[in-house]
Amino acid sequence: MQSTIVAIPSTHPGGLEAPLGAHFGHCDLYTLVKIAEGKVMEVTTLPNVPHQQGGCLAPVNHLAQNGVQVLIAGGMGMRPLMGFNQVGIDVLYGNGAQTVRQAVEGLLKGTLPRFTTEFTCGGGGGAPQMGKV
Amino acid sequence: MLHIVLATARPEAMQAFAAALSSNPEVNLQQANSGAEALEAARASAPHLVIIDANLPDTAPLDLVQKLLMVNAMVNTAVVSPLSDDEFHEASEGLGILGRLPTEPGMEAASDLLHKLKMVLGVG
Numbered sequence: 001m002q003s004t005i006v007a008i009p010s011t012h013p014g015g016l017e018a019p020l021g022a023h024f025g026h027c028d029l030y031t032l033v034k035i036a037e038g039k040v041m042e043v044t045t046l047p048n049v050p051h052q053q054g055g056c057l058a059p060v061n062h063l064a065q066n067g068v069q070v071l072i073a074g075g076m077g078m079r080p081l082m083g084f085n086q087v088g089i090d091v092l093y094g095n096g097a098q099t100v101r102q103a104v105e106g107l108l109k110g111t112l113p114r115f116t117t118e119f120t121c122g123g124g125g126g127a128p129q130m131g132k133v
Numbered sequence: 134m135l136h137i138v139l140a141t142a143r144p145e146a147m148q149a150f151a152a153a154l155s156s157n158p159e160v161n162l163q164q165a166n167s168g169a170e171a172l173e174a175a176r177a178s179a180p181h182l183v184i185i186d187a188n189l190p191d192t193a194p195l196d197l198v199q200k201l202l203m204v205n206a207m208v209n210t211a212v213v214s215p216l217s218d219d220e221f222h223e224a225s226e227g228l229g230i231l232g233r234l235p236t237e238p239g240m241e242a243a244s245d246l247l248h249k250l251k252m253v254l255g256v257g
């Protein structure tokens with residue numbers, strides 16, 4: 001049975017009912033949801049890593065090293081987006097989801113758009129401010 | 134060894150800065166005269182850091198940062214800019230730039246930048 005590990009930036013304590021972390025790189029933690037055959041099989045949490053100026057790739061490497069294949073985010077900068085693309089993690093836009101459960105349901109229904117540079121915040125894309133890394 | 138590319142068309146103004154970097158035995162400093170040369174260096178060897186001077190002949194600094202990210206997001210960048218720290222942060226948000234450098238950086242700027250680079254790379 002093939003499964004996919006999805007990471008969702010969350011506020012403490014994480015889990016399906018947790019609100020999405022508004023600031024990707026500064027979120028409290030990540031909720032990891034294992035999905036197989038269109039169903040949620042397992043829900044765990046993963047601590048975030050400390051963030052420092054210019055250190056946008058730390059969470060990219062952190063999630064890649066923990067087997068994450070898909071990330072759902074409300075906002076991020078261009079550098080981490082390019083980083084995720086380059087390490088092979090698909091990034092989807094949360095599309096207004098308020099909780100981890102809503103984000104996962106959007107994923108399972110196929111209603112979450114791919115996170116492209118148009119969604120990035122700040123100088124990377126000129127789009128509205130949706131979050132910071 | 135830290136591989137650093139310095140992209141500048143003002144070698145005289147950057148001389149003290151470049152000398153300070155080169156004097157560090159942990160640094161391998163490569164000079165590029167344009168944005169295109171810096172991009173080629175990033176494609177060829179994935180440097181740890183690309184330092185981008187203002188007034189390059191072929192590209193604006195933040196545009197070059199975006200092009201570098203598309204080549205390899207793992208490459209860190211630093212940018213020479215006359216903007217204040219707040220203005221620079223606003224202009225460059227999301228690009229993950231390691232730091233802003235003054236228009237005529239010297240030894241202290243080189244030392245600070247190397248410290249930041251080592252911290253980000255986890256070797257500091």
